[in-house]
Amino acid sequence: MSHQAQRHSMTSDADTTTGWKEGPSRALALGLGLGLIALGVASRLLPHPPNFTPAASIALYAGFLFAHRWAAALTVGAMMLISDLVIGFAEPVITLSVYAMLILPASLRPVLRRSAQTGRWRAWGIPGPPTLAAAAVGCSLAFYAVTNFAVWTVWYDPTLAGLIACYVNALPFLKWTLLGDLVWTGTLFASHALALRLVGARVRDAIAS
Numbered sequence: 001m002s003h004q005a006q007r008h009s010m011t012s013d014a015d016t017t018t019g020w021k022e023g024p025s026r027a028l029a030l031g032l033g034l035g036l037i038a039l040g041v042a043s044r045l046l047p048h049p050p051n052f053t054p055a056a057s058i059a060l061y062a063g064f065l066f067a068h069r070w071a072a073a074l075t076v077g078a079m080m081l082i083s084d085l086v087i088g089f090a091e092p093v094i095t096l097s098v099y100a101m102l103i104l105p106a107s108l109r110p111v112l113r114r115s116a117q118t119g120r121w122r123a124w125g126i127p128g129p130p131t132l133a134a135a136a137v138g139c140s141l142a143f144y145a146v147t148n149f150a151v152w153t154v155w156y157d158p159t160l161a162g163l164i165a166c167y168v169n170a171l172p173f174l175k176w177t178l179l180g181d182l183v184w185t186g187t188l189f190a191s192h193a194l195a196l197r198l199v200g201a202r203v204r205d206a207i208a209s
Helices: 026-045 055-065 069-087 092-118 120-124 129-155 160-208
Strands: none
Touching (some): 026 055, 026 069, 055 092, 055 160, 069 092, 092 120, 120 160, 129 160
């Protein structure tokens, strides 16, 4: 296990902004949720640079997509739990901090939806790149700050020097966290935009019928 806590790596009338007024239909939401869980689990089990996983990006996307925050939280929680059953759990305080900081991005739904409905990228059904980049970077920094504080309480001397050493030693992992969140967030939302362009009309007709 790396120094920094590893990222343990529905209803609907059609809406021309995001593809759905509140969220996808239940059947489609279930399929998307299972797909996101599978992606998250696979990304953690397959070889990858430390913290370069789509966990936080999946939370951002699920929070944006699903009408209910609990659905996004359940998606991320299931992804983490399934993969941790294979990889193994860290100390409870570290595990709890990791789970909390990976579910947190789902709370940005209002910001992301507002950007998608009013910004230049409205026609594509997604928030603008600056909004997505800011959300991804913010999530990365919050993850770094909170999870490494938890790491400090478990693995380091309970002193200011120990706290500073913990954060300094975790800096190499922050690079991968930032890169992973930016790349995966861009990939997920770009895929969403392309899907709406390619099959959006069909999906909207199916949901509205």
